[in-house]
Each structure stands twice: as structure tokens, then as C-alpha cells.
Amino acid sequence: MKFDVVITGGGLSGLVAGTALAKARRKVAIISSGQSALHFCSGSFGLLGKAGGKTLESPLAGIELLPPTHPYRKMGAEATGAYADAAPLLFAEAGITLKGTSRANHRHLSPLGKLRSSWLTMGDFMTFSGERPPMKDCVIVNFEGFLDFYPSYLADGLGALGVRCRTASVKIEAVERLRRSSGEMRAASVARLLRGEALEELAIEINKVCGDADTVFIPAVIGFDSEEHLQRLRRMVGVPLYCVPVTPMSVTGHRAQQLLRHRFGQLGGTYLLGDSAVAAHMNADGSVRAIETASLCDDYLEADRFILAGGGIFSRGIVAAPHKIYEPLFGLDVQATDDRDRWFDADFFARQPYMSFGVATDAAFHPLRGGSAVENLYAAGAVLGGADPLTEESGAGIAITTALHVADLIINS
Amino acid sequence: MEYQVQNISRDNFEQCIKCTVCTVYCPLLSVNPDYPGPKQAGPDGERYRLKNPAFYDSALKYCLNCKRCEVACPSGVRIGDIIQRARIRYDRSPVKLRDRMLANTDFMGTVAGALAPVTNFMLRRRIVKQGLQAVLGIDSHRTFPAYSATTFAQQFKSLADAQKGYPRQAVYFHGCYVNYNYPALGLDLVRVLNAAGIGVRLIKGERCCGVAKIANRLTDSARADARHNIKAMQAALGADADAPVLFTGSSCAFTMRDEYPHLLEVDNSAVRSNMMLASAWLAREVERGAVKLVFKPEYTRRVTYHTSCHIQKLGWAIYSIRLLKLIPGITFVPVESQCCGIAGTYGFKKENYATSQAIGAELFDKLRRIAPDVVACDCETCKWQIEMSTGIKVENPISILAEALDFEATAAANR
Ligand SMILES: Cc1cc2nc3c(=O)[nH]c(=O)nc-3n(C[C@H](O)[C@H](O)[C@H](O)COP(=O)(O)OP(=O)(O)OC[C@H]3O[C@@H](n4cnc5c(N)ncnc54)[C@H](O)[C@@H]3O)c2cc1C
Ligand code: SF4
Ligand code: SF4
Numbered sequence A: 001m002k003f004d005v006v007i008t009g010g011g012l013s014g015l016v017a018g019t020a021l022a023k024a025r026r027k028v029a030i031i032s033s034g035q036s037a038l039h040f041c042s043g044s045f046g047l048l049g050k051a052g053g054k055t056l057e058s059p060l061a062g063i064e065l066l067p068p069t070h071p072y073r074k075m076g077a078e079a080t081g082a083y084a085d086a087a088p089l090l091f092a093e094a095g096i097t098l099k100g101t102s103r104a105n106h107r108h109l110s111p112l113g114k115l116r117s118s119w120l121t122m123g124d125f126m127t128f129s130g131e132r133p134p135m136k137d138c139v140i141v142n143f144e145g146f147l148d149f150y151p152s153y154l155a156d157g158l159g160a161l162g163v164r165c166r167t168a169s170v171k172i173e174a175v176e177r178l179r180r181s182s183g184e185m186r187a188a189s190v191a192r193l194l195r196g197e198a199l200e201e202l203a204i205e206i207n208k209v210c211g212d213a214d215t216v217f218i219p220a221v222i223g224f225d226s227e228e229h230l231q232r233l234r235r236m237v238g239v240p241l242y243c244v245p246v247t248p249m250s251v252t253g254h255r256a257q258q259l260l261r262h263r264f265g266q267l268g269g270t271y272l273l274g275d276s277a278v279a280a281h282m283n284a285d286g287s288v289r290a291i292e293t294a295s296l297c298d299d300y301l302e303a304d305r306f307i308l309a310g311g312g313i314f315s316r317g318i319v320a321a322p323h324k325i326y327e328p329l330f331g332l333d334v335q336a337t338d339d340r341d342r343w344f345d346a347d348f349f350a351r352q353p354y355m356s357f358g359v360a361t362d363a364a365f366h367p368l369r370g371g372s373a374v375e376n377l378y379a380a381g382a383v384l385g386g387a388d389p390l391t392e393e394s395g396a397g398i399a400i401t402t403a404l405h406v407a408d409l410i411i412n413s
Numbered sequence B: 001m002e003y004q005v006q007n008i009s010r011d012n013f014e015q016c017i018k019c020t021v022c023t024v025y026c027p028l029l030s031v032n033p034d035y036p037g038p039k040q041a042g043p044d045g046e047r048y049r050l051k052n053p054a055f056y057d058s059a060l061k062y063c064l065n066c067k068r069c070e071v072a073c074p075s076g077v078r079i080g081d082i083i084q085r086a087r088i089r090y091d092r093s094p095v096k097l098r099d100r101m102l103a104n105t106d107f108m109g110t111v112a113g114a115l116a117p118v119t120n121f122m123l124r125r126r127i128v129k130q131g132l133q134a135v136l137g138i139d140s141h142r143t144f145p146a147y148s149a150t151t152f153a154q155q156f157k158s159l160a161d162a163q164k165g166y167p168r169q170a171v172y173f174h175g176c177y178v179n180y181n182y183p184a185l186g187l188d189l190v191r192v193l194n195a196a197g198i199g200v201r202l203i204k205g206e207r208c209c210g211v212a213k214i215a216n217r218l219t220d221s222a223r224a225d226a227r228h229n230i231k232a233m234q235a236a237l238g239a240d241a242d243a244p245v246l247f248t249g250s251s252c253a254f255t256m257r258d259e260y261p262h263l264l265e266v267d268n269s270a271v272r273s274n275m276m277l278a279s280a281w282l283a284r285e286v287e288r289g290a291v292k293l294v295f296k297p298e299y300t301r302r303v304t305y306h307t308s309c310h311i312q313k314l315g316w317a318i319y320s321i322r323l324l325k326l327i328p329g330i331t332f333v334p335v336e337s338q339c340c341g342i343a344g345t346y347g348f349k350k351e352n353y354a355t356s357q358a359i360g361a362e363l364f365d366k367l368r369r370i371a372p373d374v375v376a377c378d379c380e381t382c383k384w385q386i387e388m389s390t391g392i393k394v395e396n397p398i399s400i401l402a403e404a405l406d407f408e409a410t411a412a413a414n415r
Helices: A012-023 A059-065 A071-075 A077-094 A151-160 A173-180 A187-193 A196-210 A228-236 A251-266 A395-412 B010-015 B021-025 B038-051 B058-062 B068-072 B079-090 B097-103 B105-114 B116-124 B126-136 B152-163 B175-181 B183-195 B211-215 B219-237 B250-264 B278-287 B309-314 B317-326 B350-370 B380-390 B397-404 B407-413
Strands: A002-008 A028-032 A106-109 A115-118 A120-122 A137-143 A164-170 A215-219 A241-244 A270-273 A277-282 A288-293 A301-308 A319-321 A324-326 A377-379 B168-173 B198-202 B245-247 B275-277 B301-306 B330-333 B374-377
Touching: A002 A012, A002 A288, A012 A028, A012 A077, A012 A251, A012 A395, A028 A301, A059 A071, A059 A077, A071 A077, A071 A395, A077 A251, A077 A395, A106 A151, A137 A151, A137 A196, A151 A164, A164 A196, A173 A187, A173 A196, A187 A251, A187 B021, A196 A215, A196 A228, A228 A241, A251 A270, A301 A395, A377 A395, B010 B079, B021 B038, B021 B068, B038 B058, B038 B079, B058 B079, B068 B079, B068 B309, B079 B250, B097 B211, B152 B175, B152 B183, B152 B198, B168 B183, B168 B219, B175 B183, B175 B380, B183 B198, B183 B278, B183 B397, B183 B407, B211 B219, B211 B250, B219 B245, B219 B250, B245 B250, B245 B278, B250 B275, B250 B309, B275 B278, B278 B317, B278 B397, B301 B317, B301 B350, B301 B397, B309 B317, B317 B330, B317 B397, B350 B380, B374 B380, B374 B397
Parallel strands: A002 A028, A002 A301, A028 A270, A137 A164, A137 A215, A215 A241, A301 A377, B168 B198, B168 B245, B245 B275, B301 B330, B301 B374
Antiparallel strands: A106 A115, A277 A288, A288 A301, A319 A324
16 A cells, blocks of 8 residues: 555654645555553643753754754754644644643642643643632532542642632442442443433532632543533533642543544544554665555555654553564664663662663664664654653653654655 | 562562552443452452452453453453453352353244244233243343344355355354344345355354353363364365454354453464454455455445444454445434443343343433434444344444445456
8 A cells, every 4th residue: 555654653743743744735645553541641741841951941942952963953943933833733623622832831739739830732721820729719529439530638738829619529320230239330431421411410410519719620521522511511510620630540631632534534644543564664775665454464555755653662562672672563773771780870869761761763863773874764653762741741741742843844845 | 689580470460550450441340330340350369369269250251352451451351361360270160051042042042943933022022021031030121132033044045156256265254143043144245245255164064153152151161162163263264364254243253262262262373363353353354455446336334333342342343334335325423432331141131131231321311412313333242232232222333234235346346
């Protein structure tokens, strides 16, 4: 099968690149061997929260403090900002509301009621600037028996920020059934049931316990497949209502993944879910000819250009063997050390070196293979080396901006 | 420091990173709270079962074996296989008569088909259905697919001689459904392939692929059938070692290609790469220019494609959709891939009926809203379920193709 572009990896960066390319009328296929890291996303995307040991108010201002091989440094602060600012529209077209800008990080609440900083946050959650959330008196509502949400910790956290809090629990008929199997009263299962009439029942129960609170918080379990459910609930509840992240699986992350995929399909893209790229077939000149997948067997996916967006160690875009870190599909050069004892710091909370392991690329995001750039291949997202997403709070930012950047490079080439 | 270099476990069991992604995609989980879910029933439970088989949880019988958990798992854990293997290994409860009957599709088909008019009449009577529910636990809402008076294999006999005259050859595994219930689909395939210049060969002594026996724990019998089928397939291929072995049922294809080696431990490597769904194979042949199709100009239909669980797992829905899109008169409307709830013989059991319908409810809603002229689908049990639940007609892509094809022009183009 022949495409203009074949992308390996269908997480945040593969989908963003695929969507941008499909919008530019390229014929694109995405291969994704399973679901992605987006399912663990709390609902907020980081662009750059920390750099050079400093906490940043303006993410773009921190880019020059990053090491020279960092993906943002390769793009430059200006281009990174432009891609970052293009992102919300692309998500809005898929039905995903994101609040925030690249000029300044905003605040949002952690599950424990602590202040966090991010670049973009989904419309389900409360965002604000400054050190105090915009409310005086809130009620935190949980479902009876739902254990992945901690109302009393949240109340303590908010209390410390000067907010008066009450907690309440509600019983919803549809959700009650799940309690028979205690292990599986998880966010995703609850979210599947909270639609239609169950949502009306929930609104009634919330209004009952609301009192004179100015804000309602509930666990983020509304809207398995679209934002419409939360919008409906908000219309039925008298006061402003926000979600608070719960223990993953994240319903908002799952929803974003599905909506992005749907959008990609609408634009004519081909998404091969559950299939794996198992081998890369190369031309004599060192460029990529085709990708072989597990399901399509000898029907190789041919293309003019290829993108590797297979994610990091978590998603197996990069693999750790006992004494080797490698990129399994193309055998690309990795930025990593083979000395296993230097992969990690025994202090769990210290910066972990393995977090920045990943594919080495030239300035135009062509990965290196045996020291030379593969000209028709690009790498984007968590598979890239040189960044430490966890410490920098830059995971989604890197995934999105590098994806848009390589899509641009392909469109303009 | 000393490191253990490699740890290889069956079904990638040790690769599970406990991420819970699989639980989000299990269609059963939110509708049946008695089911522990893929993570707990699969890799988590297996750790206990390896220590002590007494930890086996009989609720594993609810698993649909749809493999949607495997498709979602980012770590390649064969969750569905772990669960089915646990059922095979640890479930010592006797197999019910009803389950034996539902599983023995060959035997049931032969008897029922021989008495087709009587059987069909009987199976549609309310009183008979109520009797089946009371005595055997087969849900009375179900309409049994009609049995054909003459099997596909019998009907094919009159066509067999002409097949040798075609320059290319394909082997066809028709399966029980085409043979006993719906020979028309098999005949459609023969007509389409013949028009494309391809002769069809059946597999002598073909037995059921085993999907129903596996689901109902008749493993030894399934294994014996599997060994027989692989040998018979090799014999049917004969000197044409590269000819395709085609299927019109996605579950037959999936079972013989992947469940044989994974679950039944039957080596199919000699023929595995030959096995292909007919619609997928045709799409590929058209794409590489080896087959030309010419369509009737007046044919127009609004069509959607339902991705059965097993074609989702095979990763071949893309081909069926491409095949449908080749037909100029088709307006194609996509629908999200999700389980219809029938899972083969599962939905026929009284105790599963409500669950089965609850799983499918969302899909049925979507299909009703799309309101296509026909739903294309590569699985026969999905066909029963969707037709029963929505009243919308469901056809295999091959039958849709046969309806749209200008046979004479196609035959001429391929000469
Ligand atoms: C647990 C966790 C939580 C996180 N939470 C946040 C958060 O809250 N906010 C934030 O900003 N960032 C977060 N991150 C950072 C995260 O890495 C990025 O946000 C982003 O999701 C990475 O996207 P990606 O597309 O590059 O990779 P991934 O999302 O990892 O996607 C890669 C995909 O490629 C597939 N794949 C790999 N190899 C192959 C192959 N050979 N063939 C086919 N498919 C293949 C994988 O199965 C996977 O689906 C989190 C990361 C993790 C691991
Ligand atoms: S999705 Fe795979 S890795 Fe994750 S919990 Fe399920 S089996 Fe384990
Ligand atoms: S095979 Fe299907 S029903 Fe069974 S655990 Fe996996 S997803 Fe659930």
C-alpha cells in the first residue's frame, strides 16, 4: 500500500502530525500497536514548567536555558511558540477544548488540591492565574464507593489556599451497579454509564447538596466520548462546576485520544489500531522504502516520507535491554549510555537520567543511523532524546510542537 | 550487579506494566459487574493461578474472547489468550449439553440441514423457543439462522469441474455458516472469483474452525479438528503452494491463523501466510493490478462497515473498507469500531442475553442514526445480532460486491 506519509505511533504526536498532514491533503497512514500515554494525561499539557533549576512563568523564556540538543532548541523559541499557539485550534477542530497560551503558564488544581502550573488545560478543569483559586466556598461531590478520588485531601489542600470546603457523596442508580465488583469501579467504567438519564439524576443530586457554595468539584468521570455530557451537566447544575483529576486511566485523556483519532479519520487518514510496525525496509541510499507491519504481512506500507512517533520507554518506541538502550524499528542512534548503573539515580525523587534517553536527530529532526541522517525519516514526540519531560514538565508540549514542526517540514519540502 | 538477562513468558504475560489501558476497552466490564475485567482476569489473576490453581475464578467464563483488550494493550500482552488458556486449564466443571450442542456446529448443521424445512419451521415457533430456553438455556429472543436444505458443499459440486479451467486458483474455507445456513455467500464468492479469472477449490473433509468449541471448552475436540484442517488445507493447496486460502468469516480466519498456534498449540506455519479473508485478498489483488473489477453503473447504496472484534484483531478492516470504496455507487459512512455483543455462541445463552444486548446498545443506536441501506460486515454472528437488534440488513462485503458487479464486463476485463 502506498501513502504520502506513514507514521509509526498513534499517540499524541503521531495523531497531531497525521492530522496536520491530512489537513494539507496528504495521504497518511498511522500504525499504532496499542493505546498511548495520553490515557495517563491528567488533563493538563506542559510546554515548559522548569528549566535551568528555575520555575518558569513564561515557558518560552526558558528555552534558552535548555541543553543544545533539546528539541525546543532545535526548533528555536520563536518557532516553538508559533507551533504551541497553533495547537488549540487543531484540538478545537477535533472537539477538544483547551485553555491557556504559550505566553504564560496558568494554574490548575492537583487531585490533592495543590497548585500546579501548565500550558494548556482541558475545559473540564478550573484554570486561573495568581496563587488563589477564584472561589470562596466550594462543595466537593463524590460518588459513593468511588475510591479513585480523595475529597478530604482535596478539601485540606483547598483549605490551605483559603477556600471553605464541604464534601458530600451522592448515589446514582446506574453507578451503584458497578459497586458489585469493587475492583472495577474505575473512572472509565463510571464515565461510560454517566450519560443520558443518569446525568440528569446526577444533576439533581448535586443541586441537593450544593447549598450556597459558589463552586462544585466532581471527579473527572464525565464524558467518555465527547464534551457534550459535561456541558449538559453544567447547564443543569446551578453553580460553576469543575472536574478534578482522578487516578488514571484518565477519562479526559481517553476522550482526547478518541476525538483526535476520529478527526484524523474524518480528514481521510488511515489509522491501523492494534497493528505493529515490525520492520523497516531501507533503500540502498539509506532512506526508508517501506514499513512492514504484523497484520498486513507482505503488504508493506510504502511512502515518500516517514515519521517515527513511537513514544519513549513506556510505549516501547525506545527499548531497554539489560545492558543496552536501543530504538527497535530502524536501529537508530540513541542519546543514551550503555552503562546501566548510570541510567538511574538511586534517589527515587532525583532527576532520572533514563528519562532523557531517546533518538538522536540532526537539526531538522532527521534521526541519525550509524552517524548519518536518514533524509526521508523524521522523529517527533517522546521518542526524541535530549529532553527530560518529567523534570521540565514538557511532555505534551514536545509531542505537539515537534509533531507540527515535522508536519510543516514535510508539507514545505 | 548481576542482572537476569531475559525473561520470556508465554503470551507476553510478564510484559504487563499494570497500566489498566485494557480495562477501558473491554466491552463487558461496565455492563457485567461480575466480570473481573481483562487486567484482573488476565495477567493479574495469572500470577495467583501460577501459584495455586484454586485461585481460578469461574467468572472468567463471561469473557467474550473478543480480544479488544489485546488490541488496546500498549505492551503486547496477549490478555485474551491468557484468559482462555486459564479456562481450558483450570475450569473443571462439566460442559453443559446446551454448550456442546451450540459448539458442535458441524453435527448440528448436518442434522438440522437434513431436516431443514422442519427445523426452520420448528426453530421459529414461540413454543419451541420457550422450550429451548427452559430445557437448554438458549435464549428465546434469539432467532436461529435458517438452515439450508442443501449445503454449500453439495451445491458447489455442480460448479467444481468448471473451476479447473481458470488460470489462477484459490482454496476456499467456507466454514459452517456458509455451508449449513447461508450457501448464497459462498456462491457469491465463487461467482466473483470466477469473473476475476480465479478458480475455486474446496478443502476436502473441511471441519469447523473450532471457534465455538474453544469458547465452550471442548478443547481436545477443537484440537483434533484443527490438526485435521491444517492437513486438509495443505492437501487442497497441493502443488499451488502460493495460492491463497480464503475465508468469508472473520472468526474462522482469526481462529485458524492465530488461535491454532496460540491457544490450541497446533502448528499452522505451513499454511498460515496463505490464509486471508476473501475481501482483504481481493482488495489487495485489485490494488496491485492483478484483478480488475467492473461495476454496474446503476448500483447505488449507502453503506457503513461494522468492524467485528476478530477483524479488528486481525487488523484487516482497512481492506474491506477499501474494497467497498472501490464501488463507485457506494456512499460510505464510517462507524466507530465496537463490539456488537454477540460473540459467537455467547449471546445465544440465556444467562448472557441481557449482557449481550447491553454491550451492543451503543452500536445499535449509532447504526440506527446512520440508517444505511446495508451494513457491511465480515462476521456472520454479528450479522444475526445487528439484524435482530436494528432491523437493518447486514451483508458480507463479498455479497455487496457480487450485487454491484457487472460480471460479464469483469470477466472480459480479466481475460
Ligand atoms: C504515564 C505517563 C503520564 C504522562 N502524563 C502527562 C501529562 O499529564 N501531561 C503532559 O504534558 N505529559 C504527560 N506525559 C508525557 C507524555 O510522554 C507526552 O505527553 C505524550 O503523550 C507523548 O506522546 P507520543 O505520541 O510521543 O508518545 P506515546 O503517547 O507514548 O505514543 C506512542 C505510540 O506509539 C506506539 N508504538 C510504539 N512502537 C510502535 C511500533 N513499532 N509499531 C506501532 N506502534 C508503535 C505505542 O504503542 C503508542 O501508542 C506522560 C507520560 C507518561 C508515560
Ligand atoms: S493494557 Fe496491557 S500492560 Fe496495561 S494493564 Fe492491561 S495487560 Fe497490563
Ligand atoms: S477478550 Fe474481550 S471480553 Fe475478554 S477480557 Fe478481553 S476485552 Fe474483555
